[in-house]
Amino acid sequence: MPMLQIKHLTHYFGGLRAVYDFNLEMEQGDLVGLIGPNGAGKTTIFNLVTGAYRPTEGEVLLDGENLVGMRPHEITTRGIARTFQTIRLWNELSVLDNICIARASRIQYGLVDSILHGKRYWDEERQIKRRAFDLLAMFGLDKEAHEAAKNLPYGEQRKVEIARALATEPRLLLLDEPAAGMNPGEISDLMEFIQQIRRDFNLAIWIIEHQMRVIMNICERIKVVDFGETIAYGTPEEIRNNPRVIEAYLGEEAFDAA
Amino acid sequence: MKKYYLPLLILVLFVGIVGGSWLHVFNEYWQLVILFMGINIVLTVSLNLINGFMGEFSCGHAGFMAVGAYVSSILTVWLFADDKIFGPPVLPASWAIPLFPVILIIGAIAASLAGLLVAIPSFRTRGDYLAIITLAVNYIVKSAIENMEVIGGPRGFVGMKRVMNNMAAVFDAPWLLIWTFIGMLATIFIIRNFMSSTFGKGIEAIREDEIAAELMSVNTRRLKVIAFMLSCGLAGLAGGLFAHGPGGYINPGTFTILKSTEVMVMVYLGGMGSISGSIISAIGFTLLLELLRPLGTYKWVVIPLLLVVMMLFRPSGILGNKELTDVFPKLRAIFGAEEENYAHAAN
Ligand SMILES: Nc1ncnc2c1ncn2[C@@H]1O[C@H](COP(=O)(O)OP(=O)(O)O)[C@@H](O)[C@H]1O
Numbered sequence: 001m002p003m004l005q006i007k008h009l010t011h012y013f014g015g016l017r018a019v020y021d022f023n024l025e026m027e028q029g030d031l032v033g034l035i036g037p038n039g040a041g042k043t044t045i046f047n048l049v050t051g052a053y054r055p056t057e058g059e060v061l062l063d064g065e066n067l068v069g070m071r072p073h074e075i076t077t078r079g080i081a082r083t084f085q086t087i088r089l090w091n092e093l094s095v096l097d098n099i100c101i102a103r104a105s106r107i108q109y110g111l112v113d114s115i116l117h118g119k120r121y122w123d124e125e126r127q128i129k130r131r132a133f134d135l136l137a138m139f140g141l142d143k144e145a146h147e148a149a150k151n152l153p154y155g156e157q158r159k160v161e162i163a164r165a166l167a168t169e170p171r172l173l174l175l176d177e178p179a180a181g182m183n184p185g186e187i188s189d190l191m192e193f194i195q196q197i198r199r200d201f202n203l204a205i206w207i208i209e210h211q212m213r214v215i216m217n218i219c220e221r222i223k224v225v226d227f228g229e230t231i232a233y234g235t236p237e238e239i240r241n242n243p244r245v246i247e248a249y250l251g252e253e254a255f256d257a258a
Numbered sequence: 259m260k261k262y263y264l265p266l267l268i269l270v271l272f273v274g275i276v277g278g279s280w281l282h283v284f285n286e287y288w289q290l291v292i293l294f295m296g297i298n299i300v301l302t303v304s305l306n307l308i309n310g311f312m313g314e315f316s317c318g319h320a321g322f323m324a325v326g327a328y329v330s331s332i333l334t335v336w337l338f339a340d341d342k343i344f345g346p347p348v349l350p351a352s353w354a355i356p357l358f359p360v361i362l363i364i365g366a367i368a369a370s371l372a373g374l375l376v377a378i379p380s381f382r383t384r385g386d387y388l389a390i391i392t393l394a395v396n397y398i399v400k401s402a403i404e405n406m407e408v409i410g411g412p413r414g415f416v417g418m419k420r421v422m423n424n425m426a427a428v429f430d431a432p433w434l435l436i437w438t439f440i441g442m443l444a445t446i447f448i449i450r451n452f453m454s455s456t457f458g459k460g461i462e463a464i465r466e467d468e469i470a471a472e473l474m475s476v477n478t479r480r481l482k483v484i485a486f487m488l489s490c491g492l493a494g495l496a497g498g499l500f501a502h503g504p505g506g507y508i509n510p511g512t513f514t515i516l517k518s519t520e521v522m523v524m525v526y527l528g529g530m531g532s533i534s535g536s537i538i539s540a541i542g543f544t545l546l547l548e549l550l551r552p553l554g555t556y557k558w559v560v561i562p563l564l565l566v567v568m569m570l571f572r573p574s575g576i577l578g579n580k581e582l583t584d585v586f587p588k589l590r591a592i593f594g595a596e597e598e599n600y601a602h603a604a605n
């Protein structure tokens with residue numbers, strides 16, 4: 001049984017068909033790309049998989065369990081975490097809190113412990129903090145732990161978002177345009193980093209990206225959508241030479257640049 | 259050594275306030291002012307959990323206060339006072355002393371259950387339903403009490419003075435002041451500890467970005483219900499304390515939207531999401547109300563004006579979302595022991 005199985009996923013916004021009959025299978029450790037022109041429905045697909053929207057039709061199965069109808073926190077707890085196209089950190093909170101709060105579903109102590117602060121509470125909180133610092137250290141962000149998230153430069157905020165997603169202990173990580181707004185140097189670091197995360201955390205990664213350099217270099221398979229429909233699926237080489245893809249991207253510089 | 263500063267400070271305050279009242283170092287008027295300060299701290303800190311930390315807008319705090327006030331007064335009068343409606347006392351007066359805090363807690367639980375009834379429909383869907391529903395509930399609670407003749411209807415409910423007198427007859431101590439002090443400490447302790455836990459900080463994540471919180475595994479609906487019940491429960495506690503004050507009398511007119519507004523004003527003056535701000539503001543506002551008492555109803559001209567001035571010059575309140583210990587780090591020696599251990603553990 002594949003880890004993730006998406007069957008006939010379809011979504012309408014009123015009369016607008018944003019996603020139509022989307023299908024995908026992913027295994028542990030896969031790195032899959034999702035590309036398509038602006039407004040093609042990519043972010044909507046992530047929103048459907050994570051439960052932010054409920055699909056009009058179709059199924060999302062994680063290890064065979066249907067996630068459709070579950071609330072987002074339940075889906076995240078089962079192992080799917082994401083970042084956002086436009087950064088959605090908790091701005092006023094510290095970087096450390098941003099990471100720790102993402103462990104909400106792993107907290108064992110109850111309401112009473114959270115008020116009385118017994119030994120069990122401290123043992124667990126200490127562990128939460130230690131793990132958070134370990135994560136931040138991996139991203140070179142441990143020095144900024146006590147800084148408010150909003151005070152970090154854009155590139156670092158992107159990293160905090162990835163670290164926050166990892167703190168939920170996902171098996172599948174969804175990245176929505178992680179390279180947006182980064183300079184070429186930062187993008188190279190990011191590519192390196194995504195592959196390192198996959199190795200170290202043994203996860204599957206599914207990435208939406210406009211930067212073809214990223215997609216073509218790190219993804220094993222690429223899905224291309226246009227107007228909500230899948231128009232191609234294959235290896236980077238196959239996608240590069242697919243006439244329908246080239247047509248969909250006609251006039252979009254990003255593709256030529258790859 | 260440092261870790262004894264806070265307990266020592268609390269002890270000094272307790273002995274000063276309670277001992278001072280007992281020995282009549284300050285007169286009954288000042289005892290009343292201190293009592294109101296304590297009650298207002300409970301109200302302000304508890305409302306701050308919702309309107310400040312969680313960023314929702316509850317405008318019916320007085321409604322939940324009323325639930326606690328009536329439930330606890332009915333219980334104490336029924337159990338410990340000779341009353342026209344409830345008959346002779348059910349239990350001997352000596353039981354009133356240990357049972358008084360239990361009854362206060364029952365009043366708080368009743369208010370928090372009322373909060374649950376409000377929270378379920380309000381938090382089912384996103385949006386600003388809470389403001390409207392709490393506003394409505396404040397009116398409903400007031401009208402419901404007005405229509406219950408058994409508990410005095412619009413004329414109000416009396417008899418609590420007899421309860422307090424009976425308690426004082428068994429052992430003479432400023433019982434209400436003692437329990438108000440403890441209730442205030444408990445409120446600060448509960449909110450501060452809860453909001454410093456990773457579990458409780460999910461509330462701030464909800465304020466910052468609710469959708470991101472839900473997607474990052476925070477069970478936002480459950481957390482919002484818990485926070486709201488906690489806040490309403492503490493409002494009920496404040497109500498119970500208030501009802502047993504020197505007047506020995508409550509009426510539905512006390513728990514109007516004006517009272518709710520007063521609490522909201524204290525929250526905004528102190529700073530949204532600042533516990534120490536709420537404490538300072540509750541103390542300051544109580545004093546201000548007393549200073550303006552000679553003005554009668556005109557104080558409701560002066561207070562909104564002050565609020566406008568405040569919004570112009572310091573829109574985020576006295577402390578903003580900071581704590582006193584952030585502004586004066588030296589105070590951490592007294593108030594910040596717990597956090598400090600924490601930083602060490604983490605590094
Ligand atoms: N919440 C929404 N309500 C209505 N229409 C939406 C909503 N979100 C996205 N859309 C529309 O759905 C289509 C797909 O959007 P999106 O998934 O964001 O595209 P992409 O991420 O591929 O750029 C677009 O036409 C967009 O305008």
Ligand SMILES: [Mg+2]
Pocket residue numbers: 042043044085
């Ligand atoms: Mg998008």
